[in-house]
Amino acid sequence: MNDLTERQKFILTLVIHEYIRTATPVGSQHLVARYNLDMSSATVRNELAVLTERGYLRQPHTSAGRVPTEEGYRYFVSRLIQATELPDSTRRMISHQFYQMRHDVEQWMRLAASVLAHQSRAASLVTAPHPEKARLKHLELIATRGRQVLMVLVMVGGEIHQRILILSEPVGQERLSQVAHHITTLYHGKDAEQIRALRSLVEGLEADILEWVLEEMEHVDSVVAGEIYLDGLTNVLSEPEFTASDEARRALKLLEEPTLLQDLLARTVLTHSPGGVQVLIGGEGTWEELRQCSMVLGSYGAPGLVMGTLGVLGPMRMSYGRAISVVRFMSNLLSDLVSETLMDDSAIKSDEEVSHE
Amino acid sequence: MNDLTERQKFILTLVIHEYIRTATPVGSQHLVARYNLDMSSATVRNELAVLTERGYLRQPHTSAGRVPTEEGYRYFVSRLIQATELPDSTRRMISHQFYQMRHDVEQWMRLAASVLAHQSRAASLVTAPHPEKARLKHLELIATRGRQVLMVLVMVGGEIHQRILILSEPVGQERLSQVAHHITTLYHGKDAEQIRALRSLVEGLEADILEWVLEEMEHVDSVVAGEIYLDGLTNVLSEPEFTASDEARRALKLLEEPTLLQDLLARTVLTHSPGGVQVLIGGEGTWEELRQCSMVLGSYGAPGLVMGTLGVLGPMRMSYGRAISVVRFMSNLLSDLVSETLMDDSAIKSDEEVSHE
DNA sequence: ATTTAGCACTCTCGCGCTGAGAGTGCTAAT
DNA sequence: ATTAGCACTCTCAGCGCGAGAGTGCTAAAT
Numbered sequence: 001m002n003d004l005t006e007r008q009k010f011i012l013t014l015v016i017h018e019y020i021r022t023a024t025p026v027g028s029q030h031l032v033a034r035y036n037l038d039m040s041s042a043t044v045r046n047e048l049a050v051l052t053e054r055g056y057l058r059q060p061h062t063s064a065g066r067v068p069t070e071e072g073y074r075y076f077v078s079r080l081i082q083a084t085e086l087p088d089s090t091r092r093m094i095s096h097q098f099y100q101m102r103h104d105v106e107q108w109m110r111l112a113a114s115v116l117a118h119q120s121r122a123a124s125l126v127t128a129p130h131p132e133k134a135r136l137k138h139l140e141l142i143a144t145r146g147r148q149v150l151m152v153l154v155m156v157g158g159e160i161h162q163r164i165l166i167l168s169e170p171v172g173q174e175r176l177s178q179v180a181h182h183i184t185t186l187y188h189g190k191d192a193e194q195i196r197a198l199r200s201l202v203e204g205l206e207a208d209i210l211e212w213v214l215e216e217m218e219h220v221d222s223v224v225a226g227e228i229y230l231d232g233l234t235n236v237l238s239e240p241e242f243t244a245s246d247e248a249r250r251a252l253k254l255l256e257e258p259t260l261l262q263d264l265l266a267r268t269v270l271t272h273s274p275g276g277v278q279v280l281i282g283g284e285g286t287w288e289e290l291r292q293c294s295m296v297l298g299s300y301g302a303p304g305l306v307m308g309t310l311g312v313l314g315p316m317r318m319s320y321g322r323a324i325s326v327v328r329f330m331s332n333l334l335s336d337l338v339s340e341t342l343m344d345d346s347a348i349k350s351d352e353e354v355s356h357e
Numbered sequence: 358m359n360d361l362t363e364r365q366k367f368i369l370t371l372v373i374h375e376y377i378r379t380a381t382p383v384g385s386q387h388l389v390a391r392y393n394l395d396m397s398s399a400t401v402r403n404e405l406a407v408l409t410e411r412g413y414l415r416q417p418h419t420s421a422g423r424v425p426t427e428e429g430y431r432y433f434v435s436r437l438i439q440a441t442e443l444p445d446s447t448r449r450m451i452s453h454q455f456y457q458m459r460h461d462v463e464q465w466m467r468l469a470a471s472v473l474a475h476q477s478r479a480a481s482l483v484t485a486p487h488p489e490k491a492r493l494k495h496l497e498l499i500a501t502r503g504r505q506v507l508m509v510l511v512m513v514g515g516e517i518h519q520r521i522l523i524l525s526e527p528v529g530q531e532r533l534s535q536v537a538h539h540i541t542t543l544y545h546g547k548d549a550e551q552i553r554a555l556r557s558l559v560e561g562l563e564a565d566i567l568e569w570v571l572e573e574m575e576h577v578d579s580v581v582a583g584e585i586y587l588d589g590l591t592n593v594l595s596e597p598e599f600t601a602s603d604e605a606r607r608a609l610k611l612l613e614e615p616t617l618l619q620d621l622l623a624r625t626v627l628t629h630s631p632g633g634v635q636v637l638i639g640g641e642g643t644w645e646e647l648r649q650c651s652m653v654l655g656s657y658g659a660p661g662l663v664m665g666t667l668g669v670l671g672p673m674r675m676s677y678g679r680a681i682s683v684v685r686f687m688s689n690l691l692s693d694l695v696s697e698t699l700m701d702d703s704a705i706k707s708d709e710e711v712s713h714e
Numbered sequence: 715a716t717t718t719a720g721c722a723c724t725c726t727c728g729c730g731c732t733g734a735g736a737g738t739g740c741t742a743a744t
Numbered sequence: 745a746t747t748a749g750c751a752c753t754c755t756c757a758g759c760g761c762g763a764g765a766g767t768g769c770t771a772a773a774t
Contacts, residue, residue, distance in 0.1 A: 027766050040718050045767070063724045063766045103520045142495045142511055148698070152509060152517065154499055160509065162517055164460045164698060181534070233590070234610045238603070246595070253591045341505070341521060384737050397747050402738070420737050420753045 004054070009080055011047045012056055016068050016076050020317050023240045025065030070282040070316070073294070077279050077320050084321040086119070086329055094329075098337060105129070105158065108337060109229045112310060112330055117232025119326040120296075122314030123255065127265060128226030129306035129338055131157045134217045135191045139184050141176035141209065149176060151209075153216055156189060157306035158341075161220060165212055171205065179206050183213065192217040224266040225309060230255060232312075239315045241292060250289045255313070265297075265309040277328050282316055292316055296323040298331035302339045310334065361411070366437055368404045369413055373425050373433050377674050380597045382422030427639040427673070430651070434636050434677050441678040443476070443686055451686075455694060462486070462515065465694060466586045469667060469687055474589025476683040477653075479671030480612065484622060485583030486663035486695055488514045491574045492548045496541045498533035498566065506533060508566075510573055513546060514663035515698075518577060522569050528562065536563050540570065549574040581623040582666060585615060589669075596672045598649060607646040612670070622654070622666040634685050639673055649673055653680040655688035659696045667691070 004012070014035060018026045028044040031037060037044065048066055051057045056072035059065070068076070094115055101107045109126050116124030138154040149165045183206060187195050192214055202210055233252060242248035254260055264287070277298045283290030290313075297311035310330055312323050361369070371392060375383045385401040388394060394401065405423055408414045413429035416422070425433070451472055458464045466483050473481030495511040504527050510518045540563060544552045549571055559567055590609060599605035611617055621644070634655045640647030647670075654668035667687055669680050 025766090029766075041766095042718050042720095042768095043716085046717085049768080059767085061725060063768090064726075065766065103522070105519075105521075138497075138499045140495075140497050140509065144515070150511065150515065152497065152511070154507065154509070158501070158507065160517075160519055162461075164462075164515075177538070231613065234606050234613060237594075237609065238606050243600070249591050249595050252594065256588065256591060382737090386737075398737095399739095399747050399749095400745085403746085406739080416738085418754060420739090421755075422737065 004051075008047050008051060011044060012051055012068075012072065012076065013080050015048075015051075015057060015066055016072065019068055020319055023317060025060055025067050027065035030065065068317075070284075073281045073316060073320070077281070077324075081321055081324070084325050086325050090119075091329060095333060098333060102337070102341060105341075108334070109227075110231075112334060113229040113231035116310065116312050116326060116330055117235060120312040120314065120319070120323040121232075121235050122312045122318055122323065123230065123232045123236045124310070124312045125231075125255070125261065125265075126229045126310040127308045128229070129157060129159065129301055129308040130223070130226035131155055131159060131220070131306050132304065133191045134159070134220040135189055136184070136187050136195065136213070136217065137189070139180045139213060141180040143171070143173040143176055146170055151212060151216070153213060155217075155220065157302075159220070159226065159306070161216055163212070163216055165209075167205075167208070175205075179209055182206060183210060192221060223262070225262055228258060228261055228265075236293075236314050239317075241315050241317065247292050251293055251313075254289050265311075277324050277331070279320065279324065294318055294320075296320065296327050298327045300331045300334035300338065302335070306338060308334065308338075361408075365404050365408060368401060369408055369425075369429065369433065370437050372405075372408075372414060372423055373429065376425055377676055380674060382417055382424050384422035387422065425674075427641075430638045430673060430677070434638065434681075438678055438681070441682050443682055447476075448686060452690060455690060459694070459698060462698075465691070466584075467588075469691060470586040470588035473667065473669050473683060473687055474592060477669040477671065477676070477680040478589075478592050479669045479675055479680065480587065480589045480593045481667070481669045482588075482612070482618065482622075483586045483667040484665045485586070486514060486516065486658055486665045487580070487583035488512055488516060488577070488663050489661065490548045491516070491577040492546055493541070493544050493552065493570070493574065494546070496537045496570060498537040500528070500530040500533055503527055508569060508573070510570060512574075512577065514659075516577070516583065516663070518573055520569070520573055522566075524562075524565070532562075536566055539563060540567060549578060580619070582619055585618055585622075587612060593650075593671050596674075598672050598674065604649050608650055608670075611644075611646050622668075634681050634688070636677065636681065651675055651677075653677065653684045655684045657688045657691035657695065659692070663695060665691065665695075 011031070014031055015026050018031065018034065028041040028048060031044055032039065032041050048057060051072075052059065052066060055069060056075055057066040058069050060067060097111060097115075098108060101111070105128065109128050113124045113126045116126065135156040136153070137156045140152040140154075142150040142152065144150050144164070147167045147170050149167060149171070151163045151165050153161045153163070155161070183202065186201055187198070187210075190198070195210070195214060195217070199207065199210055199214075233255065236242060237248060237252070242251075277296060280295045280297065283293055292315060293313055294316045295311055295313045297309065299307055299309050301307035311327060312318075314323065368388070371388055372383050375388065375391065385398040385405060388401055389396065389398050405414060408429075409416065409423060413426060413432055414423040415426050417424060454468060454472075455465060458468070462485065466485050470481045470483045473483065492513040493510070494513045497509040497511075499507040499509065501507050501521070504524045506522045506524060506528070508520045508522050510520070512518070540559065543558055544555065544567075547555070552567070552571060552574070556564065556567055556571070590612065593599060594605060594609070599608075634653060637652045637654065640650055649672060650670055651673045652668055652670045653675075654666065656664055656666050658664035668684060669675075671680070
């Protein structure tokens with residue numbers, strides 16, 4: 001399995017580019033005309049034949065142009081693609097937007113999804129930062145009415161969970177605050193397992209509350225990713241291979257199913273480190289519905305503390321260069337933001353502007 | 358403008374039903390055959406002619422069947438439709454699901470969106486309960502790192518807002534808790550305006566913090582609705598009038614634009630009371646992109662305290678009976694849930710089961 | 715030994731045509 | 745008032761066909 005010649009690589013690149021542009025099979029004459037190649041269509045034809053035999057291209061039918069195969073895209077992505085960085089002005093603009101709303105993590109997620117979708121012209125998905133193992137940072141209990149209590153749980157890393165408890169009898173706000181404070185000081189920084197080991201430190205009402213806390217924390221641990229933000233579904237919808245095909249419906253249906261997405265993203269989070277970008281072509285790795293789609297996935301976060309996933313999903317015929325660069329950029333940007341803002345224990349130098357009304 | 362005869366109403370109903378079922382123009386012979394009418398097709402034809410002249414039906418071209426017009430649907434919805442309640446078993450099942458997760462408002466919203474989408478077989482949208490005027494219930498300040506502080510704001514009605522503050526100098530958790538407690542006791546139950554009037558009660562750090570609180574509360578007031586939950590986009594996508602038409606893209610694009618949705622829902626919230634259901638046909642009321650769509654909207658909540666909107670969006674050729682009944686049902690169900698769980702000041706009798714580990 | 719020109723061949727796609735089918739409106743009979 | 749009958753209209757699926765694009769192969773040229 002010796003390699004392709006330079007010219008073959010070059011031609012493969014051109015075919016892929018052209019197919020991404022036009023969504024129609026590309027022929028030899030078309031190529032020489034459009035790119036002013038200084039060889040004849042016959043030469044190109046020979047090379048196309050080789051590439052086809054190698055499995056990188058295929059013909060929809062005899063005597064039609066060539067279309068890249070999955071392997072073709074894969075070869076292109078892994079060996080041929082050259083890093084197209086986003087223009088500097090764009091990067092600045094995007095960073096600026098993020099730093100303008102440094103106070104709200106949820107808005108970051110939305111903005112990240114929106115930027116990914118716009119820049120890649122595909123559908124995007126982003127998960128909120130999520131701890132690998134939830135550790136308690138702060139507990140708050142707020143009396144609402146009668147026996148009902150609003151429990152607000154802040155995890156190390158900044159994730160917030162809320163839940164309504166129903167006690168067996170009414171308890172005043174004063175007492176609740178005491179309990180919350182006590183639990184917070186006792187178990188600050190501990191994960192569910194550690195808390196469970198030490199739960200005999202409290203009793204009575206406090207023990208009951210702690211049970212709720214544990215339940216919630218274990219629930220948090222059982223979910224692999226935070227909330228999922230989507231954007232740009234309409235982008236992929238308007239691609240020709242999706243209009244009127246029921247392939248579209250199935251793919252979009254997938255995106256409406258949060259559990260499936262969780263699964264999908266879980267693998268990614270586990271299998272690679274932030275900064276790196278993973279490209280899945282044609283639903284690679286058992287995803288029947290996405291056979292026509294590709295994904296470019298990355299992750300972000302502060303390793304060991306909180307992590308999130310982000311990526312774009314488009315037709316297999318998507319602009320990988322653009323997608324990879326924007327995913328990588330956003331991955332780094334969000335990592336920086338998260339580290340700067342949410343980190344807790346580590347001693348990272350901070351030199352943000354003093355903003356204080 | 359005298360009214361239609363009974364038979365004309367009857368035939369109009371049949372035409373609409375049949376068109377909703379088949380999505381193809383319906384003709385006279387077809388009607389008599391399918392519904393075993395004891396009149397001839399010629400009679401039906403005459404009536405169809407009348408209905409067409411009145412503007413309730415139209416022919417795509419000479420010698421094709423009839424299709425309902427916007428006015429046709431409107432007449433049908435406002436005067437002909439008979440309330441089709443959801444089967445009792447379904448209602449029970451849905452209620453049960455909700456009461457099973459009484460601890461998490463966010464999950465209610467997701468479930469509500471999901472139920473609406475499934476039952477109506479259209480796209481659904483639900484907004485989280487949102488106060489008309491935010492009133493402070495509880496403030497919590499949590500030290501994170503250096504000068505950074507996580508502010509958690511709980512409003513009367515249960516809405517929670519969080520935000521990261523950056524102080525001019527580090528402040529310990531003890532002090533922060535004090536400040537939060539003080540502000541909570543001073544301004545509990547007050548809205549932004551009232552707090553602003555009384556802000557001279559505090560000074561120094563507390564005054565600074567209060568400024569952030571006010572800013573956030575005023576921001577909350579400026580938004581007309583809570584977070585928006587969508588579901589079932591793929592339902593409407595698979596309708597024949599949407600496949601391959603770029604009408605589809607524009608309509609879905611609308612749903613990706615949160616600000617537009619806010620606008621749209623705002624009108625509804627303002628213009629009618631919970632329990633009532635509003636039907637907008639053909640993007641009635643200036644919504645160009647939705648000319649092919651209809652919406653069935655309702656609202657829910659505890660009047661004066663928190664309100665939310667919910668509804669379904671489908672092709673004009675949607676099953677209004679089903680949609681109206683499910684929207685009404687969900688509207689009432691959510692109202693009950695919200696009242697039972699989130700209400701605060703009013704003295705509503707509560708008789709929930711004692712659930713306490 | 716490549717590259718290229720030429721050529722015969724294949725396959726798709728858009729076009730116009732056509733006949734079947736569905737539906738209508740009108741008129742006359744019931 | 746209703747209905748049977750009928751002539752007419754319009755869509756739509758199917759078909760044939762020619763243009764166009766693309767291929768593979770062979771033989772000549774570099």
